[in-house]
Amino acid sequence: METKKKSVSEYVQEYGAFIALIVLVVGIGIVSPEFRTWSNFLSLLRQSSINGFIAFGMTCVILTDAIDLSVGSILGLSTALCAGMIASGFPVVPAMILALIIGTGLGLVSGVLVTKGRLQAFIATLVTMTVYRGLTMIFMDGKPISNLGDSFALKLVGKGNIFRIPIPVILFVLAFIAFYFMLNKTTFGRRIYATGSNSKCARLAGVDIDKTKIIVYGISGFMSALSGLILLSRLNSAQPTLGDGYEMDAIAATALGGTSMSGGRGKIQGTLVGVLIIAVLNNGMNILGISSYYQDVVKGIVILIAVLSDRNR
Amino acid sequence: MRIEMRGIDKSFGSNQVLKQAGFTLESGEVHALMGENGAGKSTLMKILTGVYTKDAGTVLVDGKEVNYKNPQEAEKAGIVFIYQELNVMFDLTVEENLFMGKEIHGRFGICDKKAMQKKAQEALNILGVNISPKTVMAELSVGQQQMVEICKALMADAKVIIMDEPTAALTQSETAALFKVIESLRKKGVSMVYISHRMEEIFELCDRITVLRDGSYIGVKNIPETNMNEIVKMMIGREIGERYPSRNVKIGKEVLKVKGLTRKGTFHDVNFSVRAGEVLGVSGLMGAGRTEIMQAIFGNLSYESGTIEIDGKEVKISNPRQAMEHGIGFITEDRKTEGLMLDKSIRENISLCNLRRISKSSVISREAEKNMVAEAIKDLHIKCFGAYHECNNLSGGNQQKVVLAKWILTNPKILILDEPTRGVDIGAKKEIYSIINKLAAQGVAIIMVSSELPEVLGMSDNIMVVREGEVRGIISYEEANQERVMTLATGGTI
Secondary structure, rough: OOOOOOOOHHHHHHHHHHHHHHHHHHHHHHOOOOOOOHHHHHHHHOOOOOHHHHHOOOOOOHHOOOOOOOEEEEEEEEHOOOOHHOOOOOOHHHHHHHHHHHHHHHHHHHHHHHHOOOOOOOHHHHHHHHHHHHHHHHHHHHOEEEEOOOOHHHHHHHHEEEOEEEHHHHHHHHHHHHHHHHHEHHHHHHHHHHHOHHHHHHHOOOOOHHHHHHHHHHHHHHHHHHHHHHHHHHHEEEEEOOOOOOHHHHHHHHHHHOOOOOOOOOOOHHHHHHHHHHHHHHHHHHHHOOOOOHHHHHHHHHHHHHHHOOOOO | EEEEEEEEEEEEEEEEEEEEEEEEEEEOHHHHHHEEOOOHHHHHHHHOOOOOOOOOEEEEEEEEEOOOOHHHHHHHOEEEEEEOOOHHHHOOHHHHHHHOOOOOHHHHHHHHHHHHHHHHHHHHHHHHHOOOOOHHHHOOOHHHHHHHHHHHHHHOOOOEEEEEOOOOOOOOOHHHHHHHHHHHHOOOOOOOEEEEOHHHHHHHHHHHEEEOOOOOOEEEHHHHHOOOOHHHHHHOOOOOOOOOOOOOOOOOOEEEEEEEEOOOOOOEEEEEEOOOEEEEEEEEEOOOHHHHHHHHHOOOOOOEHHHHHHOEEEEEEOOOHHHHHOOOOEOOOOOOHHHOOOOEHHHHHHHHHHOOOEEEEEEEHHHHHHHHHHHHHOOOOOOOOOOOOHHHHHHHHHHHHHHHHHHHOHHHHHHHEEOOOOOOHHHHHHHHHHHHHHHOOOEEEEEEEEEOHHHHHOOEEEEEEEEEOEEEEEEEEEOOHHHHHHOOOOOOOO
């Protein structure tokens, strides 16, 4: 009585993105021996974590029927400030923690603009995206910061391994578990879905819509800053344009995973699959030596197919 | 125009909704199509107008077989379906809605606004409604929006107009206005299919009734030769007995007291109280401010002055969450846009108001949730495949029961029900009345806003009549009758 019967086509629809991921991995694996190595697999996962962190936060925002265009700029600004602090001799670990707090705060600002300012999410985060990027440029004077010294902690987050598994990959898995738990097992997760599904109904059921949205933007900001720290560690320098355009990959991964752009429907597992599809495409096409011009076209077409097959939902 | 539908079959997946359904419409008649929710009335009409394709059967229009592929084709042939959820563009003006896709072009292909406004005004005048073509749709009442839809159908030269629950959202006076329009259309030879649950209306208005049950044709009756009991029996296949179940409740002490509640331009100096176990009916015309008063009590609408007391203590309620903490539950008039998350399951909908009850330090217990929801489904007889059934696919009555369930589980002291049986079939209506009675017996103070006078009269201990934002009177059950309530509601005195 508790289970809902599903037809084959419904299964294909529900797991369409997952099937696509398997097909891609097997297909590219057959063509390229380089692709199917353990080390490439790990580096693929490590690459995907950068987009993954942001996409998890983005998924929550989109589930509330909003959008966050500012993620790339938050990544840029929080990383720049962190690099600035380290370069000027501030202790590394506190600087990194501060970067996460700053990222969260920058996200909260978007949330307040959307809720208390009654701005449309697209416009509000277009504003914060632009302003944060501008502030990054001002702070860095348009130049990179690379004299970050030789801190163990900073190296660890991006380049470290535990049992030969890269730390970004471990963090990625932990983040997935945390988001899965939050969305599926907690009252806050229910409120996120309710807000996006029918905000009027949710409000009348006692859900504080504004608070829910503000927190979700805070989460998105935190994840962007976390992603930035890993980039900072890997690159050992901060660029003023760091994170530029990252919102697009995060939104693409969320859409690929079947999350409805009008909120209320979607799963974090889907986003994980979406993130991996994008990573496999990037990694695979690089290995196969496909020109980057063509890569974007292929990526666009894959997203189109995924969204078309999702249409009936 | 004469329409005949024979042997219509239709399935959605494995669910057969029409089995050999049939229907005949004569020229110039007003024909009621009745049946419980899920009987297939709307589906049958959607097949006629090309929204759905039939699996089997024939449709004859003036003796010729037709097969409309989409609503536009049906409209060209003169058959227009006015849906319950009106098909209007709220941000556009009346004139723009009326001429959508049929704009009058002047020189250089530019839209001739003046000509369109003039024609729109003429068409609205013919219907005898007082609406300016320049008004933005969203500013009109539901009744007025419906008039615009009818006007649109007439401008398309409709010979057959199908109306699905046209009076569900209308007040008594708007209903009267609609009936006048239907009457005049009948004289012009326009035939009408009238889908409704409201017996009184159908017997007042229609020439014949076709009854469907479980997707099958049951029979057709001429109005003068039948009566309500016979029709109800045809609809549900058995006798239903008393429409309003009796209740024997000892009314307790005062739970809610509202004093001088005022919101400029909406309601003014509202005073009333409700006691434990009492059902206070709230009657009035649509737009009288009934819903707004209730929204204010529930903290969803601000007010400028006045006080609300619960159990003798003054409370400050500025949002629904606080209202819930004070033990108020609120079932809104529009379950589709405010009452439910339609794309979510029964489980998620019921849980939403009761998250605290099923969680420990914010983590939800699946077990507690499963038990709570299963019990609610059983207690309220919600017909579904289980807790994971999506609310979209439930009938109106069952959707309403889900909304009831989620609020009942919060154990409210005060339950406000705004139009609790709108768009609900007779069987489910009676169940909802029984649930209300049961809650009253448990000592819940109940406020029931309703536009259906028989329902208010049949269910209430006291009836509060609201007109233009003011309480015109509170009449006790013994003193109340249709005339007295209507007199107060329309501005007279008793």
